[in-house]
Amino acid sequence: MQIDIIGAGIGGLTLAIALEQMGIKTCVYEQAESIKPIGAGIILANNAMQVFEKLGLREAIEAKGNPISSMNITKANLKPISKGDLTYFEAKYKVKNIAIHRGVLQQILIDKLPDSTLKLNHKLNQIQKTASGYSLLFENNEKIAATSIIAADGIHSLIRKYLFPNSTIRKANQICWRGITNFNLPEKYRHELNEAWGKTGRFGFVQITQNKVYWYALKALKKDDSTVHLSDIAAHYKTYNPLVKSLISSTNKAEIHSAEIADLKPMKNWSFENICLMGDAAHAMTPNLGQGACQAIEDAFILAKCINKYEVSVAFDKFQHLRLTKANKVVKTSWMVGKIAHLSNPISMGIRDSLMQIMPASINQKQLEQIFKIPVLKLAEQD
Numbered sequence: 001m002q003i004d005i006i007g008a009g010i011g012g013l014t015l016a017i018a019l020e021q022m023g024i025k026t027c028v029y030e031q032a033e034s035i036k037p038i039g040a041g042i043i044l045a046n047n048a049m050q051v052f053e054k055l056g057l058r059e060a061i062e063a064k065g066n067p068i069s070s071m072n073i074t075k076a077n078l079k080p081i082s083k084g085d086l087t088y089f090e091a092k093y094k095v096k097n098i099a100i101h102r103g104v105l106q107q108i109l110i111d112k113l114p115d116s117t118l119k120l121n122h123k124l125n126q127i128q129k130t131a132s133g134y135s136l137l138f139e140n141n142e143k144i145a146a147t148s149i150i151a152a153d154g155i156h157s158l159i160r161k162y163l164f165p166n167s168t169i170r171k172a173n174q175i176c177w178r179g180i181t182n183f184n185l186p187e188k189y190r191h192e193l194n195e196a197w198g199k200t201g202r203f204g205f206v207q208i209t210q211n212k213v214y215w216y217a218l219k220a221l222k223k224d225d226s227t228v229h230l231s232d233i234a235a236h237y238k239t240y241n242p243l244v245k246s247l248i249s250s251t252n253k254a255e256i257h258s259a260e261i262a263d264l265k266p267m268k269n270w271s272f273e274n275i276c277l278m279g280d281a282a283h284a285m286t287p288n289l290g291q292g293a294c295q296a297i298e299d300a301f302i303l304a305k306c307i308n309k310y311e312v313s314v315a316f317d318k319f320q321h322l323r324l325t326k327a328n329k330v331v332k333t334s335w336m337v338g339k340i341a342h343l344s345n346p347i348s349m350g351i352r353d354s355l356m357q358i359m360p361a362s363i364n365q366k367q368l369e370q371i372f373k374i375p376v377l378k379l380a381e382q383d
Contacts, residue, residue, distance in 0.1 A: 011279030011296030012152030013109035018304030031123035037103020041214025046372040048294040049095035065100030076198035157281035168265040181251040266328040271316035288337040
């Protein structure tokens with residue numbers, strides 16, 4: 001049996017590794033001509049690192065990243081509003097939360113796969129049903145016969161459009177800038193993620209390796225913000241702590257990437273016959289919980305376990321049963337957090353901040369537990 005995976009993102013590569021470790025042959029088709037690291041970081045939360053521990057990748061990832069033991073919400077001046085202590089989960093699950101360059105992580109995953117697994121310059125143009133399965137037609141004119149297909153091709157998945165043409169992408173009316181800069185952070189920030197909330201905007205930063213910082217900035221869009229992508233980012237954050245302005249000014253502008261934020265309206269079905277969606281193709285979410293890639297990593301491990309035990313179409317049903325409820329809940333929660341974070345009314349902002357400051361630490365811990373706990377890990381292993 002061979003599983004054909006469309007998309008060499010974090011989820012698709014993790015799935016390929018898990019399947020190859022089980023002795024199941026895979027082929028991963030990626031539209032890019034080469035794998036180039038873009039200027040973005042990623043936080044591999046506790047749930048993602050639990051999976052990478054199972055796959056034997058924890059040590060390699062820890063060696064190239066930076067451990068994070070606290071996730072904080074602050075005011076624009078970096079005065080704390082809410083603190084999420086991660087040390088409890090580090091002790092409970094025996095893994096740390098790791099901030100790492102996305103390109104570095106991608107290369108770690110690629111290096112774990114046989115050279116023949118990854119096919120670059122394969123942008124899928126069309127999928128057709130055949131008597132024996134499916135025909136995949138790529139932009140490079142190559143045509144592949146496939147029997148079992150996993151769509152890991154992101155929020156704009158061509159395969160999802162083929163299976164579920166009525167699926168809906170929702171714009172959040174927010175823009176996100178991302179950058180990486182060589183910067184010596186004050187020591188107190190080096191093992192924390194801090195996200196500063198201001199009026200209609202946010203700014204987050206985290207160290208991803210020694211003297212290298214990943215930052216992201218979000219701003220609510222108005223109807224007339226057609227040129228916001230080209231605007232001076234620093235101008236939107238001039239009232240923030242000087243550290244924020246220093247991070248922006250120290251970054252090469254040519255390496256700052258921007259994109260409008262969107263998610264996928266939660267779906268009730270991810271598969272049909274021998275085709276299954278995973279990751280952003282199935283449940284793309286806004287980045288407000290930092291769980292997009294982490295949920296794709298959860299998908300990869302559980303989907304591989306199901307494929308290893310069941311006939312493919314049954315495996316896809318089992319996978320959906322195990323993962324759909326949690327993934328869709330994270331999508332909905334992330335969307336709600338984004339709306340709360342971008343309040344613009346000063347009174348509403350004050351009430352929000354006051355409520356967050358008095359919220360017991362036990363509530364924060366319970367909310368994180370719901371995200372970090374992967375009850376199906378043991379179930380999948382037993383299966």
